[in-house]
Amino acid sequence: MSATSSRPSYAAVLRIPYARRTFAAVLVGRLSYGMVPVAVLLAVTRATGSYAVAGTVMALFGATSVSLSPVRAALVDRYGPRRALLPMASLYAVLLGVLAVASGRPGASGPVLGAVAAAAGACTPPLGPTMRAVWSELAADRGLLQRAYSLDGVAEELLFVSGPLAVGGVVQVAAPAAAVAVGAVLVVAGTFGFVTSPAVARMPGRRPAPKDGARQRKPRGPAGTVPPVVAAGGVGLSLGALDLLVLAFAEQQGHGDDVVAWFFAALSAGSAAGGLLYGAVEWRSGAPVRLSLLTAGLGLTLAGAGLAPNLAVLTGAIVCAGLFVAPALTTAYLVADAAAPPAARTRSGAWVNTAVNAGISAGAATSGLLVAHFSPALGFALAGGAALLAATAVGTAVGAGRRRGGAVGLEEGAVERAAELR
Structure with a gap:
């Protein structure tokens, strides 16, 4: 199979x-x-x-x-x-x-x-x-x-x-x-x-527990599925706040809400391009490290987007932000899959998916406060800060795992499962 x-x-x-x-x-x-x-x-x-x-x-x-x-x-x-x-x-x-x-x-x-x-x-x-x-x-x-x-x-x-x-x-x-x-x-x-x-x-449900009392092998790794869930939540928070922030920026520039749809088309285009490019590259760094860096890249790009002088530059910044979205989420799913035992792969991926959607909902809910009390530039900075905070948390977890000697456990777990499947 x-x-x-x-x-x-x-x-x-x-x-x-x-x-x-x-x-x-x-x-x-x-x-x-x-x-x-x-x-x-x-x-x-x-x-x-x-x-x-x-x-x-x-x-x-x-x-x-x-x-x-x-x-x-x-x-x-x-x-x-x-x-x-x-x-x-x-x-x-x-x-x-x-x-x-x-x-x-x-x-x-x-x-x-x-x-x-x-x-x-x-x-x-x-x-x-x-x-x-x-x-x-x-x-x-x-x-x-x-x-x-x-x-x-x-x-x-x-x-x-x-x-x-x-x-x-x-x-x-x-x-x-x-x-x-x-x-x-x-x-x-x-x-x-x-x-x-x-x-x-051919995919069965959960296999019954062994009757001989033997312990099942657990996946190794510093923090299981927590880092990818945290990263996905940060990405979702940042993206959820974009709707009203882009609208506020457009109105500040004297444009109507009819231009907003173009920004989200630009975000999707950037995300699709970033995802295809990311998947085609042979990466030497481990997936947990890439997860932290990609999430940070999204945060920094969004924070800088608020400094755009006009809509054309903001559109370019949104495209650049999109380049990090699909790669960050792809990496989150990879890390979650490597950390999960075979009987919980679907649930592990669902937690990442839930974190993204929950983050988007929370970001959309709080973006009204950002627009009402802050300038669009500061609102973009705060939205990007959510992703940066998540990236910092993931990076800290990865660093702690390395110090404990289990930093590559997620990668090794994936390789071991590949050998089992073969």
């Missing part, structure tokens, strides 16, 4: 048996995650006529989806992707269908919409973390795994750009509720194609 390559490349990743089929199917399902938030927001706004209700519904949906992600990932680790993901995806799709019907008529009840949205969020299948767990099984070579994770991260970045565009296409010919229904169909179709792939079907 695993594959190695003496010359890792993106083409080699896609040549792994069943990789193209598996990846294509899961991307169909994950496209739903790029569509549903925008579709639900538009549908609820049209049904209730209230931005406040729509915001509350989205907050409930996001809260249950993010907070319960490790729990859902633990179910995948315990029962295997096929037994866990299909029921989740089916229930998620049914609840989205109910939400589409309920929001398809004017005067819908806000509390009802909120309750259905919260229930749907609680059932969101962890397709991204599961796919990364599958990559760690398929790509035994560490260099190949880095490229697989980079490819996965770039694809996810593009999905979250194309998802809202797809919603825009649907609402040109139908009500926003129809886009919610399309999201439901996509997640069921993608999940079914994913779990029926031979690469996924």
